[in-house]
Amino acid sequence: MPFRYLDDITHADVAFEATGASQEDLFLSASDALLRVMIEELDTIRPIQTREFSISSDEASEPARSEDLLYEYLQKLVYLKDAEALLFRPSTLRFTPAGLHVQGIGESIDRARHELGTDVKGVTLHRFKVERLEKAWRATVVLDI
Amino acid sequence: MERPEHDLAAAFSSLIPISESLWELPISYKPGMRVPARIYATESLLKRMDLAVFDQVANVATLPGIVKYAFCMPDGHSGYGFPIGGVAAMDPRSGVISPGGIGFDINCGMRLVTTNLVREQLEPRLPELVEALYRRVPSGVGCRGSLELSAEDFIEVAAKGARWCLERGYATREDLELTEDGGCAAGADPSEVSAEAVARGQDQLGTLGSGNHYLEIQVVKPGHVHDVAAARAFGIDRPDQVVVMFHCGSRGFGHQIASDYLRKFQRVMGPKYGISVDDRELACAPFDSPEGQAYFKAMKCAINMSFANRQVILHRIREVFSEVFAKDPSELGLRTVYDVAHNTAKLETHLVDGKPRELLVHRKGATRALGPGAEGLPGRYRELGQPVILGGSMETGSYLLLGIEKGLQTFFSTAHGSGRTMSRTQAKRLFHGRALADDMRRRGIYVRTGSFAGLAEEAGGAYKSIDEIVDVTARAGISRPIAKFTPIGNIKG
Numbered sequence: 001m002p003f004r005y006l007d008d009i010t011h012a013d014v015a016f017e018a019t020g021a022s023q024e025d026l027f028l029s030a031s032d033a034l035l036r037v038m039i040e041e042l043d044t045i046r047p048i049q050t051r052e053f054s055i056s057s058d059e060a061s062e063p064a065r066s067e068d069l070l071y072e073y074l075q076k077l078v079y080l081k082d083a084e085a086l087l088f089r090p091s092t093l094r095f096t097p098a099g100l101h102v103q104g105i106g107e108s109i110d111r112a113r114h115e116l117g118t119d120v121k122g123v124t125l126h127r128f129k130v131e132r133l134e135k136a137w138r139a140t141v142v143l144d145i
Numbered sequence: 146m147e148r149p150e151h152d153l154a155a156a157f158s159s160l161i162p163i164s165e166s167l168w169e170l171p172i173s174y175k176p177g178m179r180v181p182a183r184i185y186a187t188e189s190l191l192k193r194m195d196l197a198v199f200d201q202v203a204n205v206a207t208l209p210g211i212v213k214y215a216f217c218m219p220d221g222h223s224g225y226g227f228p229i230g231g232v233a234a235m236d237p238r239s240g241v242i243s244p245g246g247i248g249f250d251i252n253c254g255m256r257l258v259t260t261n262l263v264r265e266q267l268e269p270r271l272p273e274l275v276e277a278l279y280r281r282v283p284s285g286v287g288c289r290g291s292l293e294l295s296a297e298d299f300i301e302v303a304a305k306g307a308r309w310c311l312e313r314g315y316a317t318r319e320d321l322e323l324t325e326d327g328g329c330a331a332g333a334d335p336s337e338v339s340a341e342a343v344a345r346g347q348d349q350l351g352t353l354g355s356g357n358h359y360l361e362i363q364v365v366k367p368g369h370v371h372d373v374a375a376a377r378a379f380g381i382d383r384p385d386q387v388v389v390m391f392h393c394g395s396r397g398f399g400h401q402i403a404s405d406y407l408r409k410f411q412r413v414m415g416p417k418y419g420i421s422v423d424d425r426e427l428a429c430a431p432f433d434s435p436e437g438q439a440y441f442k443a444m445k446c447a448i449n450m451s452f453a454n455r456q457v458i459l460h461r462i463r464e465v466f467s468e469v470f471a472k473d474p475s476e477l478g479l480r481t482v483y484d485v486a487h488n489t490a491k492l493e494t495h496l497v498d499g500k501p502r503e504l505l506v507h508r509k510g511a512t513r514a515l516g517p518g519a520e521g522l523p524g525r526y527r528e529l530g531q532p533v534i535l536g537g538s539m540e541t542g543s544y545l546l547l548g549i550e551k552g553l554q555t556f557f558s559t560a561h562g563s564g565r566t567m568s569r570t571q572a573k574r575l576f577h578g579r580a581l582a583d584d585m586r587r588r589g590i591y592v593r594t595g596s597f598a599g600l601a602e603e604a605g606g607a608y609k610s611i612d613e614i615v616d617v618t619a620r621a622g623i624s625r626p627i628a629k630f631t632p633i634g635n636i637k638g
Contacts, residue, residue, distance in 0.1 A: 011195065011222050011565040012229065012357070038286045040598065075404065082345040082397035085287045109287040111595065116286040118569070118599040119355030119638065122249055122400045125407065125425040126225040142225070144249050144400065145356040145569065 003033035006140070009127060014118070015142045023066065024093045026130070026137035027073055027100075031090050034074055034123075037143060038081070040115040045087045047105035051080075056099035066130040069100050070139055074123045076102075081120075085109045118145055156199040160184075160191070166219075166621040170203055177207040177423070182215040185555075185621050190219055190613060193566060197223035198230075204423045205233050209431070210240015212497060212504060216555050218511050219617040220564035220609065224248070226426035229510035232558040235432060237492060237505045241420065242437045243429035244410065244444075246507035248488035249403045251444055252451035253358075253394030254325075255485050255534035255561075257545060258459060260466070261478030264364045264385040264633065274469050275362065275591050275634040281461045282360055282391075283352045284638030285595035290351035292457065299347045299450075300335045303398075306449030307456040315460040322523050324484040325513065328452040330491075333445035339405050342443075346398025346450055351457035353393045355599060355638035357562075359539060360391040360458070362634030369629040375547060376628045378529055379482045388630055389462055389479075390543055392536050393454060394488070399447035406440040432505055441490070448489060455484055482545070483532040485512050487561045494520075495556050506556050514548030514559040514624045533624050535615065537563045539592065539637065540585065540605025543630045544615050551622035559624040563611040569602040576604040585635075594637040603637060 002019050009015035016033040020026030035042055055072045059065040073090075080086045090104035109116070122144045129140045160168045167185055172178040182202040186194065198221050205215035205227050212234045221230030226245020233246055260267075267274070283290060294302070302309045307328025310316035321328045335343075353360060367384040370376045381388070395402075410428040413436055414420045420429060430436040459481065463474035470477060490507045497504070506513075515522055515531040522531055533546040541563070548557055567575075578597025581604055585592045594600045618624045 005570045007568045007570055011568050012224070014569055078397075079341060079345060079401075081287050082349070083341070083347075085289060085348075087287075111285075116596050116599075118596060118602060119286045119288075121354075121356070121397065122404055124225045124249070128425070144225070 003029045010142055013143055013145045015140070017138065017140050019136055019138045021136055023095060023137050026139055027070060027093055028090060030070060030074060030139050030141060031077055034077055034120060034143060035087065035089060037120050038117050039087060040117055042089065044114055045089050045105070046107045048107040049086070050103070050105055051088055052101065052103040054099060054101045062132070063130045067128060070130055071123055071125070071128065073100060073102065074141065078120055078122055087114070120145065156196060164621070166617045170199060172206070175203040175207070178203055180206050180211050180214050182206045182217070184217040184221065185219045185617055185623065187617055190609070190617065193609065194221060195223045198228045201226070201228040202231060204427055205231055205246065207423065208233065208235065208241055208243065208427070208429060209420060210236040212236055216558065218558070218560040220560040220562050220614045222564050224509065226424055227507070227509045230560065230564065231509045232507065232511045232555055234495070234504040234506045234556045237432050237503055240432055240505060241429035242432045242441060242490055242505060243427055243507065244403045244407045244440065245426040245428065246509055247403070247444060247490050248509045249400045250394035251399035251403060251447035251488050252486045253488045254451060254455065255390065255392050255536055256455045256459060257482040257534045258389040258462065259380040259478055259480050259482055260387045260389065262387040263383060264387060267362070267387050270469055271362070271591050271634050274465065275593050275636060277465045277469060278360060278462065279593040279636050281465050282458050282636065284636060285355050288352045288354070288638070289348040290457065292350050294347055294350060296343050296347060299343055302350060302453045303335045303338065303446035303450050304333050305329055307452040310453050310456040310460070316456045320456060320459065320481045323481040324452055325486050328456065328484070330445035330448040332442060333449050334442035335446050337439045337443040338402060338446050342398050342401035342405065345401050346396060349396040349398065350454055351461060352396060352454070353391070353458065353636065353638050354396055357603060358393040358638050360636040361389070361539070361632045363388050363390055363543065363630035363632050365628055366631050369631070371626040371628060375529055379532055379545065379627065380480055381545070381628050390534065390536065390630065391455065391458060393458070395447040395451035396454065398450050402443050402447050406443065409436060444490065448486065452484065483534065485534050487512060493556070496553060504556065508558055510561050511558045512561045513557060514546070514552050515557050516548050516550040516552050519557070533559055535560060535562060535611065537611030538605040538608035539603055539632060539635045540590065541611055542632065544611065545627045546615065546618065546624040547627050549622065549625055552624065555623050559618050560614050563608045563614055565607055566609050567607045572602045572604055572607040573598060575606065576601040590632050590635055592635045592637065600637050
C-alpha cells in the first residue's frame with residue numbers, strides 16, 4: 001500500500017501522496033497513510049471488531065466524485081477515532097452506484113499496546129486531489145494535526 | 146493556489162515597506178484584491194515565511210466586504226484558506242464569514258495561571274507533579290476526559306461555555322471574569338450543530354489533545370519582567386515565580402463544525418450567492434444569510450466548548466497541585482491571569498477612518514489584543530489593556546503581552562505564538578523524541594509525553610524565535626511585552 005509523506009506543502013500539519021493500481025488500492029493506501037500518523041505500527045491494530053459502513057456522493061463527474069468519496073472516507077476514520085476511540089482499518093472496499101461500501105477491522109485505542117503518534121483532527125481540502133493516471137491512481141491529501 | 150517557486154522573487158519585489166516591521170502587498174499583486182494586504186515582519190522574518198503566506202493573505206484581500214486590509218501577523222505561516230496569523234474585518238452587512246478565516250480548531254487558545262510558589266519550592270516535586278498532571282489531563286491520540294457526559298449535557302456545555310463549569314463546581318466566578326467573553330459566547334445555538342460534531346466532542350471535555358497542544362509549568366526568571374507594575378497587576382510579583390500555561394481548543398467538536406460548514410458553503414457559495422474564491426478552503430457565505438448565520442451560531446458552540454475545556458483542565462490542575470502540595474488551591478495562589486482565544490470571528494466595534502463601525506473580525510492563529518479602556522475587558526484590567534498569552538516552543542519560552550492603543554491598526558490583533566519553520570516530517574528526521582526528552586531533562590525541563598514521535602515534531606528547532614516575534618509586535622505597535630516565562634515541566638499530547 002504505497003504512500004509517502006510530503007515535506008513541501010505544510011509546516012504545521014501532515015501531507016501525503018498515496019497511490020494504487022486501482023481505485024480500491026488507492027483508498028486503502030490513503031487510509032493507511034492517515035492511520036500511520038496516529039499509530040506507529042499498523043499491524044498492532046487487532047481485529048477485535050469488524051465494522052462496515054457506506055458513504056455516498058451526489059457528484060456525477062470525475063474527479064469530483066472520487067474526491068468527494070475519498071474525503072468522506074478519511075473523515076469517517078477520524079470520526080470513529082474521536083467518537084468511539086476506535087482505530088478502524090478498512091480492508092475491503094466496493095464502489096457502488098451510490099458511492100462506496102467499506103468493510104474493515106478495528107480495535108479500541110490501547111495505550112499499553114499501541115505506540116501512538118500524533119492525533120489527526122481532520123482532513124482538509126487544501127490541495128486535495130485524486131488523479132487517474134494511465135495505469136494507476138494517485139491522491140494528495142493534507143491532514144490537520 | 147500556490148505560486149511556483151520562481152514567483153518568490155515576484156512576491157518579494159511586490160512588497161512595499163511601510164516601516165521596518167510592516168510590509169504591504171498592493172491590490173495590483175493579484176487580480177480581485179479589494180484591499181491591500183499587510184504583513185507584520187522584519188525583513189529577516191519575511192524571508193523565512195513560506196511563499197504560500199503571500200498568496201493566501203492576498204486571497205483573503207479578495208473576499209467580499211473586507212475592510213481596510215488583510216493582515217498577517219509576524220508568526221504567520223501557510224494555513225488553509227487564510228494563512229495562520231491571518232486577520233480580516235468584514236462589513237457584517239455586505240461581507241462574508243469564512244470557516245477558513247477562523248480555523249478548524251475553533252477557539253484554540255491559551256490560559257495562564259499564577260501560583261505563589263517559587264522554583265526552589267516546586268523543583269523537588271516537579272517529576273511527581275508533571276506525572277500527576279499527565280495522568281489527570283488526558284492527552285494524545287483519541288484521548289477521553291474523565292467527565293462522563295450525555296449528549297444532552299454536552300449540548301448544554303456548547304450553549305453555556307465556562308458558565309456550565311461554574312454551575313458544576315469546576316470554576317470560580319473570578320475564572321469566568323478573566324476569560325475572554327466571560328467564557329461564554331452569547332448567541333450559541335446547538336441546533337445548528339451536527340450530531341457527528343456532538344459525538345466527536347462528547348467525551349473530550351477536559352482533554353488537551355495532541356499536535357502543538359501542551360500544558361507547561363514555567364518560571365519567571367529574574368530579569369525577565371519587562372514591566373514590573375503591569376506584571377504585578379497580573380499577579381506576577383516575585384522572582385522565580387511558578388506559573389502554569391496551557392494551549393488547547395475545541396478538539397474534534399470544533400473541527401467537525403468547521404468541516405461541516407466548509408462543505409455547506411462550497412455548495413451554496415457560487416450557485417446561490419455568486420461568490421467565487423481562489424481556494425476551496427476559503428469557502429464562505431454572506432454573513433447576513435441563513436447559512437452564514439447558522440455557521441456563526443454553530444461556531445459559537447465550539448467557542449463555548451473550548452472555554453469549558455480549558456476551565457475543566459484548570460480544575461484538574463488545581464486538584465493535582467492541591468494533592469501534591471497538600472494545600473488548598475487558593476493557598477497555592479492558583480489564579481487565572483487570563484484566557485485568550487486564537488481562532489474566532491467576532492462582532493466588534495472599532496474606529497474606521499475615525500468613525501465607530503461594527504465589524505466581523507476573523508482572527509485565525511491571531512489573538513485579540515484590546516488596548517487600555519476598551520469595552521469587553523474585565524474591570525480590573527480595563528486601565529491596563531488586555532493580557533495576551535503568547536506560547537513559544539516547549540524548549541524556549543513564552544510571553545505575557547499587553548494590548549496597546551496603537552493596536553487599532555490591526556483591529557486590536559497580535560501574534561499567537563512563534564510559528565513553525567519546518568514540517569513535522571522534517572523535524573522527525575532531525576530530532577529523535579527520546580533523546581530530545583533526555584536532553585531537555587538535563588537542561589532542567591521535565592517533559593512527559595505519550596508519543597516520542599509527536600515530541601520530536603515539536604522540537605524547539607522547528608519553530609521561529611519567540612523573542613523575535615515579540616520584538617516585531619512591540620516595534621510595530623500592536624502589543625508590548627510584560628514578562629517572559631521559561632519552561633521547567635511540559636506535558637505534550
